[in-house]
Amino acid sequence: MYVCICQGVTDRQIREAVGEGCGSMRELRQQLGVAATCGRCATYAKQMLDETLAVASEGELAAA
Numbered sequence: 001m002y003v004c005i006c007q008g009v010t011d012r013q014i015r016e017a018v019g020e021g022c023g024s025m026r027e028l029r030q031q032l033g034v035a036a037t038c039g040r041c042a043t044y045a046k047q048m049l050d051e052t053l054a055v056a057s058e059g060e061l062a063a064a
């Protein structure tokens with residue numbers, strides 16, 4: 001599903017970028033261009049970023 005229409009960025013690309021070390025909206029913007037044009041996707045992209053980071057840290061806790 002497209003999160004950012006302007007840049008054609010999907011939810012999967014955001015998850016992958018977070019998995020590869022993106023930890024902030026600034027990094028996502030630099031890497032994928034998310035929210036760099038109209039900014040309408042910023043709220044949802046941030047939500048996805050937070051959710052993906054939370055799931056990732058839960059996974060780390062479970063593995064520890």
Ligand code: FES
Nearest residue numbers: 004005006038041
């Ligand atoms: S929809 Fe993402 S910048 Fe416009």
